[in-house]
Amino acid sequence: MLKATIDAEIFRESIDAIAALVTECRLHTAEDQIRTRSVDTANVAMVSLELQSTAFNSFSATAGELGLDIAKMKNIIGMMGKGDALTLTLLDEERKLELSFGGYRYSISLLDVNTIRKDPNPPGIDLPGKAVVPGDALNNAIKAAAVISDKIALGIDPDAMTFYMEAEGDTDHIKLALGEDELVALSPVQARSLFSIDYLKDMGRVMARADKVEVYLGIDHPVRFVFDIADGNGRVEYLLAPRIEAD
Amino acid sequence: MLKATIDAEIFRESIDAIAALVTECRLHTAEDQIRTRSVDTANVAMVSLELQSTAFNSFSATAGELGLDIAKMKNIIGMMGKGDALTLTLLDEERKLELSFGGYRYSISLLDVNTIRKDPNPPGIDLPGKAVVPGDALNNAIKAAAVISDKIALGIDPDAMTFYMEAEGDTDHIKLALGEDELVALSPVQARSLFSIDYLKDMGRVMARADKVEVYLGIDHPVRFVFDIADGNGRVEYLLAPRIEAD
Amino acid sequence: MLKATIDAEIFRESIDAIAALVTECRLHTAEDQIRTRSVDTANVAMVSLELQSTAFNSFSATAGELGLDIAKMKNIIGMMGKGDALTLTLLDEERKLELSFGGYRYSISLLDVNTIRKDPNPPGIDLPGKAVVPGDALNNAIKAAAVISDKIALGIDPDAMTFYMEAEGDTDHIKLALGEDELVALSPVQARSLFSIDYLKDMGRVMARADKVEVYLGIDHPVRFVFDIADGNGRVEYLLAPRIEAD
Numbered sequence: 001m002l003k004a005t006i007d008a009e010i011f012r013e014s015i016d017a018i019a020a021l022v023t024e025c026r027l028h029t030a031e032d033q034i035r036t037r038s039v040d041t042a043n044v045a046m047v048s049l050e051l052q053s054t055a056f057n058s059f060s061a062t063a064g065e066l067g068l069d070i071a072k073m074k075n076i077i078g079m080m081g082k083g084d085a086l087t088l089t090l091l092d093e094e095r096k097l098e099l100s101f102g103g104y105r106y107s108i109s110l111l112d113v114n115t116i117r118k119d120p121n122p123p124g125i126d127l128p129g130k131a132v133v134p135g136d137a138l139n140n141a142i143k144a145a146a147v148i149s150d151k152i153a154l155g156i157d158p159d160a161m162t163f164y165m166e167a168e169g170d171t172d173h174i175k176l177a178l179g180e181d182e183l184v185a186l187s188p189v190q191a192r193s194l195f196s197i198d199y200l201k202d203m204g205r206v207m208a209r210a211d212k213v214e215v216y217l218g219i220d221h222p223v224r225f226v227f228d229i230a231d232g233n234g235r236v237e238y239l240l241a242p243r244i245e246a247d
Numbered sequence: 248m249l250k251a252t253i254d255a256e257i258f259r260e261s262i263d264a265i266a267a268l269v270t271e272c273r274l275h276t277a278e279d280q281i282r283t284r285s286v287d288t289a290n291v292a293m294v295s296l297e298l299q300s301t302a303f304n305s306f307s308a309t310a311g312e313l314g315l316d317i318a319k320m321k322n323i324i325g326m327m328g329k330g331d332a333l334t335l336t337l338l339d340e341e342r343k344l345e346l347s348f349g350g351y352r353y354s355i356s357l358l359d360v361n362t363i364r365k366d367p368n369p370p371g372i373d374l375p376g377k378a379v380v381p382g383d384a385l386n387n388a389i390k391a392a393a394v395i396s397d398k399i400a401l402g403i404d405p406d407a408m409t410f411y412m413e414a415e416g417d418t419d420h421i422k423l424a425l426g427e428d429e430l431v432a433l434s435p436v437q438a439r440s441l442f443s444i445d446y447l448k449d450m451g452r453v454m455a456r457a458d459k460v461e462v463y464l465g466i467d468h469p470v471r472f473v474f475d476i477a478d479g480n481g482r483v484e485y486l487l488a489p490r491i492e493a494d
Numbered sequence: 495m496l497k498a499t500i501d502a503e504i505f506r507e508s509i510d511a512i513a514a515l516v517t518e519c520r521l522h523t524a525e526d527q528i529r530t531r532s533v534d535t536a537n538v539a540m541v542s543l544e545l546q547s548t549a550f551n552s553f554s555a556t557a558g559e560l561g562l563d564i565a566k567m568k569n570i571i572g573m574m575g576k577g578d579a580l581t582l583t584l585l586d587e588e589r590k591l592e593l594s595f596g597g598y599r600y601s602i603s604l605l606d607v608n609t610i611r612k613d614p615n616p617p618g619i620d621l622p623g624k625a626v627v628p629g630d631a632l633n634n635a636i637k638a639a640a641v642i643s644d645k646i647a648l649g650i651d652p653d654a655m656t657f658y659m660e661a662e663g664d665t666d667h668i669k670l671a672l673g674e675d676e677l678v679a680l681s682p683v684q685a686r687s688l689f690s691i692d693y694l695k696d697m698g699r700v701m702a703r704a705d706k707v708e709v710y711l712g713i714d715h716p717v718r719f720v721f722d723i724a725d726g727n728g729r730v731e732y733l734l735a736p737r738i739e740a741d
Contacts, residue, residue, distance in 0.1 A: 109418035356665035
């Protein structure tokens with residue numbers, strides 16, 4: 001069962017965070033929250049999202065599982081006005097979801113959850129390096145690197161006390177180092193891994209809206225990004241596998 | 248004969264209203280107005296436009312007929328500044344039209360009116376249902392329906408006292424019902440017809456600018472939209488044939 | 495040697511002026527300025543640019559020559575923020591240029607100057623007609639002409655005391671005449687030449703930002719445009735060969 005009302009903008013933010021990686025997902029409802037955890041088709045990246053009941057204007061739910069077509073959700077979001085309140089209601093023994101906003105009633109068939117990949121288990125990895133970075137600085141650095149390469153290195157230099165990103169083109173090289181003044185916080189543990197720009201670009205667009213993003217790093221290890229949505233009533237986590245550094 | 252000056256914005260509004268359906272038209276001049284009535288190439292939709300002499304800063308005309316290339320007119324409009332006054336002058340025994348604005352003199356050969364379809368006779372149809380709807384609400388509903396279908400039903404529910412639009416996708420369904428609070432007026436006569444979204448989208452973009460649009464409906468009958476332009480000194484009418492509702 | 499800091503906006507303006515014609519250039523450094531002079535691959539147009547040391551926040555240079563990839567420069571400029579200060583530093587015995595701005599360090603290999611065409615000699619031509627025109631009026635006229643033709647005539651009518659531009663389409667004709675009120679200055683010498691719109695469009699976009707552009711014209715002769723950049727601390731000159739007027 002689900003009957004909940006939420007600000008259209010918060011719903012948009014949540015769907016965008018998921019849409020950066022997947023086009024469909026299993027949404028789990030519980031008495032006090034909704035959440036999803038999905039990996040992309042290439043098994044390279046994972047997104048986890050939790051939205052507490054406090055993120056909603058009103059929220060009433062029991063434990064359940066919904067198959068969401070994320071691409072379709074993005075279309076519907078495009079119809080909503082800025083201040084709209086969106087009411088989500090499960091219909092027809094949980095086979096249809098109704099979205100009501102500003103006079104519109106939109107009902108959509110849910111996907112059969114058995115056709116969607118099971119929730120992945122989060123890998124147990126130790127990422128000792130940590131930097132807390134303004135979301136827009138992170139996104140700008142990713143966009144800058146994308147101009148010259150399809151790979152970007154993220155790292156922490158404990159001696160210089162900086163979080164840095166670095167990219168290498170055929171004839172050019174770019175490096176952005178953020179020191180203590182530009183960072184919210186830094187755990188100065190040596191770290192450096194190489195990542196695919198394609199994934200980071202989509203994540204970066206979402207993270208650009210976050211005041212601060214926790215970035216967890218190791219050496220040739222995945223990166224984990226964690227940030228709040230919905231004024232702290234929700235949380236998003238991205239995990240991205242590293243690429244092998246070529247000589 | 249025609250020699251008239253008009254605000255560029257009003258001219259743009261008028262050309263846009265015609266351009267939603269046709270790429271050329273016969274423009275009739277008279278002592279006190281200009282007007283056109285044209286059907287689209289597929290014979291599915293009709294546009295009528297009248298612009299009274301009061302819509303112009305100055306107006307002097309005799310009865311005549313001009314072949315206008317609407318696509319070319321749209322190009323010229325793109326050159327005009329916002330506050331420009333546009334002067335239209337018939338030259339060369341009515342074979343060339345000169346448009347002057349902001350230092351520019353643009354002269355264009357008129358089309359031979361004999362190559363353009365004759366004015367259609369407006370069909371004598373009775374459309375008993377009527378709703379008066381804000382133009383932007385109408386356009387938004389059309390855009391929302393377009394996301395999931397290529398057909399849209401427009402109707403009046405006299406019991407619920409609503410004007411509604413409804414569209415059906417493969418797995419989803421959208422309905423917008425506007426009640427008395429959201430409507431300017433309603434004649435509560437049972438009505439419902441199905442229309443092609445393609446035509447409505449182009450009309451919707453034009454109607455979005457109108458404070459209110461009169462919508463006339465029947466059962467499986469055409470729809471007629473009527474709205475003012477040029478601060479009430481002009482009037483546009485669209486007529487659109489219905490589509491057959493599939494089972 | 496080169497070590498100089500400049501406002502990102504002035505650098506963008508300068509690179510844009512060059513990029514309108516060429517994708518690479520020889521940049522000459524001197525104690526008190528940088529400058530370039532390049533012709534396009536078709537030998538139809540030439541750009542000259544000078545930027546005095548006073549255009550920079552700080553400037554230190556010796557005589558030298560750099561091979562610049564202008565397309566790459568445009569990419570880097572896209573990463574810069576509006577108020578950024580950009581520091582240019584020649585590295586590695588003048589084979590690499592480092593651009594630093596807002597925490598970023600971008601190093602780019604310079605092109606081998608021997609692979610870039612030598613500086614052209616400016617042709618010795620006499621262009622007796624001169625009009626000084628607001629840059630945006632010039633650009634708007636070029637854009638208007640581009641809608642109907644790929645050629646534009648620029649001329650001076652000493653009798654009417656106007657600078658004019660004129661274009662001819664298949665069925666239409668446009669003329670913009672600017673009189674003394676709309677011009678900054680006019681040397682009323684009979685002049686008229688025909689030019690390719692393609693070149694003028696790219697130049698027009700750059701000239702649009704100039705308060706005034708000096709336009710030098712003859713009869714079936716090239717046109718020369720001269721305007722300031724960097725608040726008068728720099729100067730750009732475009733020279734464009736005429737096209738033959740067809741009957």
